Amino acid sequence: MKNLWNSIVNSFKSIKSWSDFAKKANLTIEVIRRIILYSIAGILILLSLAIGLGTGYVSALTSQVEVPTKQEMKSELQDVNNSATLYFSDGSKVDNLQKDLQGKKISLSEMSPYLKKAIVATEDSDFYRHKGVVPKSIFRAIISDVTGIGAQTGGSTLTQQTVKMQMLSSETTWKRKAVEIFLAMRVDKYFSKQEILEDYLNAATFGANNKGQNIQGVQAAAKGLFGKNASDLNIAESAFIAGLPQSPSVYTPYNRVVSETNGTTQRGTFKEDMSLGMKRKDIVLYRMYRDKQITEAQYNSAKKI
Numbered sequence: 001m002k003n004l005w006n007s008i009v010n011s012f013k014s015i016k017s018w019s020d021f022a023k024k025a026n027l028t029i030e031v032i033r034r035i036i037l038y039s040i041a042g043i044l045i046l047l048s049l050a051i052g053l054g055t056g057y058v059s060a061l062t063s064q065v066e067v068p069t070k071q072e073m074k075s076e077l078q079d080v081n082n083s084a085t086l087y088f089s090d091g092s093k094v095d096n097l098q099k100d101l102q103g104k105k106i107s108l109s110e111m112s113p114y115l116k117k118a119i120v121a122t123e124d125s126d127f128y129r130h131k132g133v134v135p136k137s138i139f140r141a142i143i144s145d146v147t148g149i150g151a152q153t154g155g156s157t158l159t160q161q162t163v164k165m166q167m168l169s170s171e172t173t174w175k176r177k178a179v180e181i182f183l184a185m186r187v188d189k190y191f192s193k194q195e196i197l198e199d200y201l202n203a204a205t206f207g208a209n210n211k212g213q214n215i216q217g218v219q220a221a222a223k224g225l226f227g228k229n230a231s232d233l234n235i236a237e238s239a240f241i242a243g244l245p246q247s248p249s250v251y252t253p254y255n256r257v258v259s260e261t262n263g264t265t266q267r268g269t270f271k272e273d274m275s276l277g278m279k280r281k282d283i284v285l286y287r288m289y290r291d292k293q294i295t296e297a298q299y300n301s302a303k304k305i
Contacts, residue, residue, distance in 0.1 A: 068167075068183075070190045076167045077187070077199045080105050080217065103216030108198040111218055112233040116197060117293040118242035122284045124158040125291055127197070132159040132188030133181050160184040161245075162200040206244040207252025212269075214248075214256070225253065235298055236281065236305035239288065243280035251277040 068076075080103060108116070120127045126134055134157055156164070163183045168176060187196065202217045209215050209224025221241045222230040233241065244251050255269045282303055289299040 067186075073167070073183075073187060073190065077162060077191070077196075078105075078202075079166065080202050103202070103220040105202045105217060106219045106230060108194055108201070111201060111230045112238050114235045114238035114288075114294075115218060115230060115233050115241060116201070117291075118235075118238045118284050118288055119201065120158070120197070121287040121291045121293055122242050123161070123245065125287070127158050128193055130157060130159075130188075132184035132186075133157055156180075157184065158200050159188050159196050162196055162203060163187060165203045166199065204245045205248050206241060207248035208254040208256045210254055210270075212254060212256045234302075234305075235285070235288075235294060236302040239284040239302060240277065240281040243277070243284045246280070251280050253277060 160180050163180055167183055168180060202219075204217070206215050206218070206221035206225075209220070211224075213224075215221050215224045218230045218241060221244070222228055222233055222237070225241065226233065226237050249256075253271055253274055255271060285294070285299055285302050288294045289296065294302070
């Protein structure tokens, strides 16, 4: 490449007329054009190879996975009975235990429309357009995981998050991620976006309530944080709750139960510093405004609350 560039420079030094200049300029443009075309072709070939290898790898990891039926998936996705499964290090099941979660399942029609918009805007803005997974996000997440650069970008859609919460264990292996992708596409095929969103909003955790209990689902979050039903949440309240799943323990306004005395559980205490939770709320509001889910006036008004 260096020799090629030197020859181009030397050719310009030998210019004696405008005719020579035009010929040399055309030659230079043609060389540059070819370099660009060859570079693009090389990148596309490498990208195609990477996609092919990735697809083959995912297929190999999921080839022995037992494919669940639609009814089996529905049962798992809608199960919010707060049971947790523990495993030994060799993968064998220990037992089902009751999780420290307070929650109540409700239908999507019983949730504030602002809450649904806030969750989609902040967690998965392409939710209504993709087929369960977003390839570019998965690729970005893999690069982040391998290189450690941009590790906070994430790559999970709402569908993947729902599958992870309801159908898979918490292990962090490539195989589990591959199975998550496989199941997310299958869930998207058999269930509507409304059904998936409802399952997510009933299964997600939202920090702690004023009793210091961990809360699951938006109805418990609305009751535990604002003392009202999920259907009655305003824009600011919806944005605050929608921001919690990213880091519930950080953004929740209440501390968890810290001790028990004489059989009486200590109630959760209100955090002195709520700045991180409020900043997160404003980020959600901006994303709602950016996605045209609320007006500029609504955005500015909710930020003040």
